[in-house]
Amino acid sequence: MVVLSQPIVDNLAQFKTCKPPPDIFTGIPVVDLSHPDAKARVVEACKELGFFKLINHGVSMELFNLLEAEAVKFFKLPQQEKEKSGPPNPFGYGNKRIGPNGDVGWVEYLLFSTTNSHNPNLIFPGIPQTLWCLVNEYVSAVRNVGCEVLEMIADQLQMGSKDALSRLIRDEKSDSCFRLNHYPPCPELQALSGRNLIGFGEHTDPQIISVLRSNNTSGLQICLKDGSWVSVPSDHTSLYVNVGDSLQVMSNGRFRSVKHRVLADSLKSRVSMIYFGGPGLSEKIRPLSSVMEDGEESLYKEFTWSEYKKSAYKSRLGDNRLSLFEKSAAQ
Numbered sequence: 001m002v003v004l005s006q007p008i009v010d011n012l013a014q015f016k017t018c019k020p021p022p023d024i025f026t027g028i029p030v031v032d033l034s035h036p037d038a039k040a041r042v043v044e045a046c047k048e049l050g051f052f053k054l055i056n057h058g059v060s061m062e063l064f065n066l067l068e069a070e071a072v073k074f075f076k077l078p079q080q081e082k083e084k085s086g087p088p089n090p091f092g093y094g095n096k097r098i099g100p101n102g103d104v105g106w107v108e109y110l111l112f113s114t115t116n117s118h119n120p121n122l123i124f125p126g127i128p129q130t131l132w133c134l135v136n137e138y139v140s141a142v143r144n145v146g147c148e149v150l151e152m153i154a155d156q157l158q159m160g161s162k163d164a165l166s167r168l169i170r171d172e173k174s175d176s177c178f179r180l181n182h183y184p185p186c187p188e189l190q191a192l193s194g195r196n197l198i199g200f201g202e203h204t205d206p207q208i209i210s211v212l213r214s215n216n217t218s219g220l221q222i223c224l225k226d227g228s229w230v231s232v233p234s235d236h237t238s239l240y241v242n243v244g245d246s247l248q249v250m251s252n253g254r255f256r257s258v259k260h261r262v263l264a265d266s267l268k269s270r271v272s273m274i275y276f277g278g279p280g281l282s283e284k285i286r287p288l289s290s291v292m293e294d295g296e297e298s299l300y301k302e303f304t305w306s307e308y309k310k311s312a313y314k315s316r317l318g319d320n321r322l323s324l325f326e327k328s329a330a331q
């Protein structure tokens with residue numbers, strides 16, 4: 001019999017839990033970037049799930065491994081050392097608290113702005129130079145992948161110019177960010193209740209596009225159109241792409257900003273790295289005229305990314321942030 005000390009139970013009581021994940025879902029669309037039908041498959045997946053797996057993406061396994069190893073090294077540092085780069089405001093090292101409004105999860109993380117104006121020494125006094133350099137190298141590689149995907153969408157939807165979407169995240173004023181997440185295992189809880197801790201609660205990503213890579217520990221779940229949650233198979237060689245709220249708006253609801261969450265594993269650490277491609281602060285977020293049919297009305301009130309971001313940072317993780325900007329919402 002496993003005997004749990006009271007402090008462990010008390011400490012875990014603040015976190016939400018969930019029944020162990022169901023079998024791994026086999027219906028995640030796989031897009032081979034080098035295949036001629038890639039554009040059509042990307043668009044189909046953005047409409048159906050707002051989520052897909054990318055293979056032949058061109059980011060080297062070596063870069064994945066180097067960044068993962070440096071991230072693991074950082075997360076193994078004594079708590080005091082890691083906290084030199086925190087608290088996240090919103091950038092920096094965070095532990096258990098997500099965002100400014102009381103959300104918690106079984107996760108520690110480093111959140112970076114990808115805009116150069118942020119001096120790393122001010123926000124990350126505790127971060128090793130090697131990790132900083134690898135983050136920059138990795139971000140530029142996955143930004144290119146994000147741009148390639150957005151260019152395929154623009155082409156497939158005949159948006160007129162290939163860079164109608166990609167320019168937003170390629171722009172030097174793009175307000176993008178990057179996150180390294182570490183979900184420690186929690187065997188005590190599994191032993192106690194047979195349940196899993198919620199590592200990162202359900203939410204949608206506010207930006208245009210997110211590009212995710214994880215180690216070989218599963219835990220990511222996405223919500224299907226019928227409201228059921230399914231587990232995404234882990235694959236440390238692939239990238240996963242999800243549609244963010246801004247792309248849902250720009251497609252006037254044709255693409256789906258996918259609701260997702262992460263369950264911590266009871267035995268294995270999960271390490272994930274996510275690039276969130278966002279537009280410049282003053283960019284207007286509205287349906288692109290090229291996607292609209294004759295007479296079609298926008299489902300959303302027009303807003304700038306700065307307005308949306310401000311509103312997002314007032315919300316709780318699981319809130320439907322776009323609902324405030326829907327045309328049907330009270331003015």
Ligand SMILES: C=C1C[C@]23C[C@@]1(O)CC[C@H]2[C@@]12CC[C@H](O)[C@@](C)(C(=O)O1)[C@H]2[C@@H]3C(=O)O
Pocket residue numbers: 090098099100101103111177179203204205206207276312313314315316317
């Ligand atoms: C609770 C929050 C954390 C978050 C900002 C927010 O107020 C609502 C959106 C959250 C989210 C989800 C996707 C990304 O992980 C993130 C960096 C983002 O842009 O929006 C986080 C924000 C965060 O952790 O600061």
Ligand SMILES: O=C(O)CCC(=O)C(=O)O
Pocket residue numbers: 179181200205212214220260261262272273274
């Ligand atoms: O860590 C993951 O796998 C996903 C985390 C996530 O959804 C996020 O950071 O927005």
Ligand SMILES: [Fe+2]
Pocket residue numbers: 203204205260
């Ligand atoms: Fe997310």
